[in-house]
Amino acid sequence: MEYATVVLPVAVTTTEPVADDVRAETALAVVLPVAAANLAAALVSAAATVNEATNNTLHVQKDDVGCEDAVGAQHFEKEYHQQHSTASQGALESVMANTTISLERATCIESLEQLITRLSTLSDRSSGISPGFDCIDNALPWKQTIVFPQYETLSSVNATKGIIPLASPESSIELFELIKLAWQKRLDYEKCDTEEERESYCSCIGHWRSNQNVMKQICNQVLEQVMTREASACLRSQPAITRIWNEAYSHEACPYPDTMDCLYIDSSIRLLTNDTYLHAYIEAALAATSTIDVSICYLFYSDPQSKYILLDLLPYVAERGVKVRVLFELAILESQCLQMPLDGTSIDREAPLHLPKGSPSYARGAKKFRSATELVREFFNLTSATNIEARYWFARDKTFGYRVKNHGKCHIFDGNSKNGKVIAGGSNVAPRPGSLDTDFVIQGQVAGMYSAYFDSMWTAMAPDAGDLARTISEAEEKKECEDEQIAVWEAAIDPDIITGHKAKILFLPSTPSSSGEDVILRCVLGAIYSASQSIYLCMGHFNVPEVVAQAFKQATDRGVKVYVISNSFHSCDLRTGQLDLMRSLKRMLTVAPDVKLFVAAVKDGKVPPFLHSKYLVVDSRWACSGSWNMWMRSAFYEMEAEIFVQSESFASDLEEKFTRESERFCIPVKTVDECNQFLPKGCSICEGFGPFFDV
Secondary structure: OOEEEEEEOOOOOOOOOOOHHHHHHOOEEEEEEHHHHHHHHHHHHHHHHHHHHHHHHOOOOOOOOOOOOHHHHHHHHHHHHHHOOHHHHHHHHHHHHOOOOOOOOOOHHHHHHHHHHHHHOOOOOOOOOOOOOOOOOOOOOOEEOOOOOOEEEOHHHHOOOOOOOOOOHHHHHHHHHHHHHHHHHHHHHHOOOOHHHHOOOOHHHHOOOOOOOHHHHHHHHHHHHHHHHHHHHHHHOOOOHHHHHHHOOOHHHOOOHHHHHHHOEEEEEEEEOOOOHHHHHHHHHHHOOOEEEEEEOOOOOOOHHHHHHHHHHHHHHHHOOOEEEEEEEHHHHHHHHHOHHHHOOOOOOOOOOOOOOOOOOOOHHHOOOOOHHHHHHHHHHHHOOOOEEEEEEOEEEOOOOOEEEEOOOEEEEOOOOOOOEEEEEOOOOOOOOOEEOOEEEEEEOHHHHHHHHHHHHHHHOOOOOOOHHHHOOHHHHHHHHHHHHHHHHHOOOOOOOOOOEEEEEEEEEEOOOOOOOOHHHHHHHHHHHHOOOEEEEEEOOEOOOHHHHHHHHHHHHOOOEEEEEEOOOOOOOOOOOHHHHHHHHHHHHHHOOOOEEEEEOOEOOEOOOEEOOEEEEEOOOEEEEEOOOEOOHHHHOEEEEEEEEEOHHHHHHHHHHHHHHHHHHEEEEOOHHHHHHHOOOOOOOOOOOOOOOOO
16 A cells, blocks of 8 residues: 655644645645545645634734754753753752642641742752743743744653653742732632622532532642643734634635545544453553554543553563653643642542563552652653653744644554554543543554654654754655655554454544634534534533534524533533533524533533533434544644544444433533533633633
């Protein structure tokens, strides 16, 4: 079979005119069968609308960092590493690790103030290997890479192995001051004497279950909001961005699934459950003979399955000669490091771990950790003695300078071989206890696409990433990447299919930026526009863009049955998106009142689990699933990894899952007024991402 490079749509935002040939070079190149080249052009033309619209309205907000020439850049980076030693990082992390913040109401504020005082005494307060969550206008050694032209990467965070790069103590102090304000609001709420007084507070402050660690939960919400605040502020600064963005995803700009049919590749897929996930993972890991590549966003330090995979299973296969690479999202580890002082008092009781015969024992992972940082430290101790390498992902939007998060989660086993497997979906390392996810195992040529994309991210975060531009031309570098990807595909022509559903699958990653181009949403909308019978949508994190609400309206007018599952504050682990969510659901029911909406809520006195699943099924034959959430973050802030699947049997499995979970954990919400029971009053914690759902 012959292969060719297909250019998938990646919008470019600039204040200068961009020539067509330059724009094509900045798109994401993916190697696909050569027969797909003609239809792939549909995706490229679909992205052109958003390119033109955003180029006319978005403006560069950050100043260019100096050191343009090679000699100046090398000198700057040398100075940077001399000034940012691991010693100052160790001091900050040491304070976090050796401080315990009281969560008792009488002493929590005083305890937090003591931590702030300790941080203020650290020497060299301005130092920090990481700029923290705010990345605009700083003089760190950002670099550009050809594979991700819409980003600048901070690959220097990987220059010293075994450390967790942190921001300056000064930045940490600002965050803890924000946490203190939120805690004080909670304490004021608890002092209220009447229900009327309590009702004046937002549910983000007042509505928590009695068995939840409220102060720690509020801390997590504040940190999550801070991580996105620069991106949100940039979007709010752009006039008419809501209208322009929605118009860019018109019916004509979103390709139907059947117009992309030859982009799909024969593979096999099987849906995993919380009970079958670990066994499938162990089977794939023990069968690997060459490589295992892992991309992780969030890390749960008290989860037995996650600890077992990271500390027992992966080191075991690495000792047998398998090369293991793990890519962490640094923003999450930074956040979790800042929560260390709160973590020691909230270690969950571990559920028993049942391992299949022949598995490595649960040994190192059985250790209890106070924090995710301690777990990562233990993992780093293993990487120095085994065939394991770890890197951090750290990038920012090239135009505005705000940080971009890698939310794509995947585990790739021998991705470059004909028997390559992928375990992916919504879970990070493993399904989180207390939540329900949608994960799957794939075998076939699609594994090569996952592997090629992981390689591009891994290379972009090499400590010397960007230096290639000084020694070889861009054309030569691009040619090398294409040759490597073609080799991947030639090695994956004859897959030995796993037990599962035979399917045609397309893997599609997204590279969100300030342009607002979300290629996954574009394909999802194309499927919705094409629906003739039914649509099932379940989203762990969710808001309904106006263009989707209108697409649902058109679908129901055609007689299509549309069913939607949404979380609420009763089930979701994040409050930061709840205001946007409920406002958008009210708008959806106003525009498309025939949509059947189910919201996770307390039912028969039972609190629902977090429905973290992310999937869409159209006409019982087409589906998509992966890490992608239908919310505005996916268009501007969070990188995702998604598959599109043509398989009636796989679609049927997802429809059955939808019916089962909607009946067990959700209540029907039929009117706009019924949404109000879940609508937050609004506060700093649930402030919307950008202006898209402001009222």
